Amino acid sequence: MPYTGKIRFHTWRRLRQLLQGLPKTALIIPGGEVDREVNMIEAEPKERLDRRALKAWFFSGLIWGLILMIFPVLYLTVAPLFWDLPAVYGWLAVGLVVLYTLWDAVIVPRIKLHFWRYEIRDDEIDIRHGVFIIRRTLIPMIRVQHVDTEHGPIMRLFGLATLKISTAASEHRIPALSRERAAELRGEISALARVSDEDV
Amino acid sequence: MYDQKRQHPLMIPLASLKSLLIFLAPIVLVLLQNPGDGNLARNLLILAGSAVALLVVILPLQVLSWAFYTYRYEAGYLHIKSGVIFKKERSIKRERVQTVNIRRGIFQRLLGLASLQVETAGGGSESELSLTAVTLEEAYNIKESLEGPAVENDLAPEENAEKAAGEIGDEGVVREEKETAPRAGLKALIDTALKPGEQTRAGEDNQAEATYRITIPELFIAGATSGGFFVLFSVTGLIFSQALPFIPDAFWEHLLDRVTSTAAGTVVLVVLVLLFLSWLISSLAFMVQYANFTLQRRQDRLQVTWGLIEQKQLTLNLNRLQALVVHEGILRQPFGRCALVAEVAGGGSREQNYITLLFPLLRTDELSHFLARILPEYRLPDTFVPLPGRALRRYMFRAAAPLLLIIVPLQWIPYGWLSISLLILALFWGYSRYRAGATFLDDKQMTMKFRFVNRFRVLMLRNCIQAFQVSANPFQRWRDLRTARAWVLSSPSGKAFQVADIDIEEARHLWNWYSRQK
Numbered sequence: 001m002p003y004t005g006k007i008r009f010h011t012w013r014r015l016r017q018l019l020q021g022l023p024k025t026a027l028i029i030p031g032g033e034v035d036r037e038v039n040m041i042e043a044e045p046k047e048r049l050d051r052r053a054l055k056a057w058f059f060s061g062l063i064w065g066l067i068l069m070i071f072p073v074l075y076l077t078v079a080p081l082f083w084d085l086p087a088v089y090g091w092l093a094v095g096l097v098v099l100y101t102l103w104d105a106v107i108v109p110r111i112k113l114h115f116w117r118y119e120i121r122d123d124e125i126d127i128r129h130g131v132f133i134i135r136r137t138l139i140p141m142i143r144v145q146h147v148d149t150e151h152g153p154i155m156r157l158f159g160l161a162t163l164k165i166s167t168a169a170s171e172h173r174i175p176a177l178s179r180e181r182a183a184e185l186r187g188e189i190s191a192l193a194r195v196s197d198e199d200v
Numbered sequence: 201m202y203d204q205k206r207q208h209p210l211m212i213p214l215a216s217l218k219s220l221l222i223f224l225a226p227i228v229l230v231l232l233q234n235p236g237d238g239n240l241a242r243n244l245l246i247l248a249g250s251a252v253a254l255l256v257v258i259l260p261l262q263v264l265s266w267a268f269y270t271y272r273y274e275a276g277y278l279h280i281k282s283g284v285i286f287k288k289e290r291s292i293k294r295e296r297v298q299t300v301n302i303r304r305g306i307f308q309r310l311l312g313l314a315s316l317q318v319e320t321a322g323g324g325s326e327s328e329l330s331l332t333a334v335t336l337e338e339a340y341n342i343k344e345s346l347e348g349p350a351v352e353n354d355l356a357p358e359e360n361a362e363k364a365a366g367e368i369g370d371e372g373v374v375r376e377e378k379e380t381a382p383r384a385g386l387k388a389l390i391d392t393a394l395k396p397g398e399q400t401r402a403g404e405d406n407q408a409e410a411t412y413r414i415t416i417p418e419l420f421i422a423g424a425t426s427g428g429f430f431v432l433f434s435v436t437g438l439i440f441s442q443a444l445p446f447i448p449d450a451f452w453e454h455l456l457d458r459v460t461s462t463a464a465g466t467v468v469l470v471v472l473v474l475l476f477l478s479w480l481i482s483s484l485a486f487m488v489q490y491a492n493f494t495l496q497r498r499q500d501r502l503q504v505t506w507g508l509i510e511q512k513q514l515t516l517n518l519n520r521l522q523a524l525v526v527h528e529g530i531l532r533q534p535f536g537r538c539a540l541v542a543e544v545a546g547g548g549s550r551e552q553n554y555i556t557l558l559f560p561l562l563r564t565d566e567l568s569h570f571l572a573r574i575l576p577e578y579r580l581p582d583t584f585v586p587l588p589g590r591a592l593r594r595y596m597f598r599a600a601a602p603l604l605l606i607i608v609p610l611q612w613i614p615y616g617w618l619s620i621s622l623l624i625l626a627l628f629w630g631y632s633r634y635r636a637g638a639t640f641l642d643d644k645q646m647t648m649k650f651r652f653v654n655r656f657r658v659l660m661l662r663n664c665i666q667a668f669q670v671s672a673n674p675f676q677r678w679r680d681l682r683t684a685r686a687w688v689l690s691s692p693s694g695k696a697f698q699v700a701d702i703d704i705e706e707a708r709h710l711w712n713w714y715s716r717q718k
Contacts, residue, residue, distance in 0.1 A: 041707065041708050041711045041712075042708070043717070121716075121717060123716035123717070124715060124716050124717060130671070132673055132674065133671050133672065133673040134671060134672055134673075134677070135669055135670070135671040136669065136670045136671070136711070137668070137669040138667065138668045138669070138714055138715055139666075139667045140667075140714075140716055141716075143665075143666045143667060167666040167667050167687065167694070168545070168666055168689040168694060169666035169687040169688055169689045169693070169694020169695065169696075170666055170667045170687040170694050170696070172667065
């Protein structure tokens with residue numbers, strides 16, 4: 001819908017639309033069509049990431065949280081042996097870390113998974129992703145230089161892999177695909193990229 | 201043509217001298233710090249002794265590396281062998297060659313030599329091949345064998361370089377012109393005798409289709425507005441602080457009595473003088489560096505030549521040109537001038553911050569005419585699609601918000617309210633960034649216009665854009681605004697250009713234009 005300049009009158013409708021856009025799993029908003037929301041540009045890509053991504057991201061978020069927790073725990077247990085420090089700040093920090101971990105391990109993965117879409121077409125790769133800023137990226141097949149799959153220990157644990165697509169100037173990732181899917185896509189893209197190369 | 205060649209033997213003394221100077225520098229520094237009661241003879245003796253000792257080591261090494269560095273070029277390939285103990289062989293395929301740079305320092309010009317660097321795609325920051333001293337003729341032969349479309353082409357650049365060099369009026373170069381002129385003439389004669397039809401065609405091809413050369417006044421403006429004095433100011437300031445003890449008190453007293461009446465006035469005066477000095481020096485340095493800047497278009501190549509003391513030449517194949525950037529420096533804008541910069545695949549060098557300058561100064565209003573003659577592949581749009589009005593407040597907010605974090609705490613400080621004036625400046629900045637933001641689509645070309653401090657117009661051909669992205673945060677989604685971003689290949693790695701807060705309709709337009717999906 002083209003912008004008409006009368007944003008004020010649509011404010012409530014837009015607010016509703018915006019809230020509907022958020023994943024139901026992340027915030028409790030009953031009802032609403034989930035897919036109409038972001039509407040970056042038409043013809044949103046169709047395919048989603050593997051749902052196991054939630055587990056993997058939760059796991060890595062948890063690990064980060066535990067690492068961060070070391071600092072307030074040290075503050076609360078070891079530091080009082082040497083200095084006289086108020087314990088309140090320590091507990092405050094524990095609270096913050098817990099909140100952050102909750103955000104990072106539970107909420108963000110859901111939003112991420114909700115917005116993540118990709119589509120491999122014959123002549124281009126279309127990606128949509130983001131948490132706060134939603135990005136739609138278009139990579140023409142002829143510009144693809146190489147495709148890699150990679151996976152760290154956590155990803156491996158859940159049978160996931162990341163697909164890395166490199167052009168001469170940029171690098172794009174599709175994280176948390178099932179390992180078979182990633183390998184399949186890698187083959188598909190490199191075959192398509194090769195065909196496109198011949199056209200140039 | 202097929203035998204192994206070495207560089208010119210003069211490379212040995214040249215390279216030895218160079219490394220000698222590098223090693224001698226710390227010794228000189230040490231001597232300056234311990235002058236030994238100012239005994240000049242002793243110091244000179246130490247210096248000479250260490251120079252001889254170093255030469256004994258350096259010279260044989262240089263002879264060896266000269267002797268073991270051989271190259272050979274044959275149809276489409278350049279083979280290099282190097283290494284005294286660890287042998288290294290490398291073949292460079294003609295198609296992979298990205299740039300051949302020819303440079304001539306002052307010594308090399310006196311000796312009729314040139315240095316040559318061959319760079320290939322993805323070769324990293326180091327040149328694939330770097331010859332420090334070959335005759336100018338040989339340099340052009342190599343260049344042509346790697347770059348030129350046909351053999352007979354190697355005549356023109358040579359003549360041209362000779363001409364360009366001759367115009368500078370350097371003695372060494374003029375002499376050399378005389379030496380090579382008969383050869384060139386002879387070659388032309390043979391060429392015409394062998395293939396008369398070809399020669400006229402080649403002659404036409406070799407004609408520069410368009411040539412632009414910077415004039416002295418323009419060069420001066422370019423230097424004066426290059427903004428280099430900001431950097432230089434810190435250097436002059438440092439030198440001044442070191443020289444301070446040597447300035448007699450009488451000078452300061454005189455200054456205070458006659459010229460400025462207050463101490464603050466003196467400080468202001470000194471700063472102004474220093475600023476002026478650094479501005480003058482940087483302008484002159486710029487003028488020397490980019491003197492005789494010439495841009496030529498011939499067929500599918502651009503040739504850039506510049507420099508007074510060190511001459512540099514760069515040939516750019518158009519298929520390496522990834523984007524064209526019109527760079528309007530903040531100091532140049534009031535004069536209606538801009539610089540033209542190219543984003544080049546695998547080009548540029550570290551000394552130049554990987555920037556390939558196509559022309560240092562142009563009148564902005566003559567830009568489209570200039571492009572039509574030199575680079576008709578690119579077109580400078582007359583009109584742009586401006587940012588929608590509702591983007592203004594986002595630009596204002598972005599400019600002012602970080603400042604508010606500073607200004608608000610400052611209110612508790614005496615005279616802190618003065619900082620509010622900064623806010624006005626920031627809002628003005630935000631406004632001018634908003635005004636500068638725009639996009640434009642052509643049949644084959646996307647143009648982005650934006651400002652950070654300097655204003656840029658980036659001209660990108662569709663097939664040079666590596667990837668394209670449209671993004672929006674919730675506030676942008678709320679107001680139907682998008683940020684468009686395009687990646688182009690540029691050394692050392694890719695570059696992304698973006699315009700924030702364009703209308704969603706325009707974003708859609710850009711997206712559909714770039715998408716292969718029809």
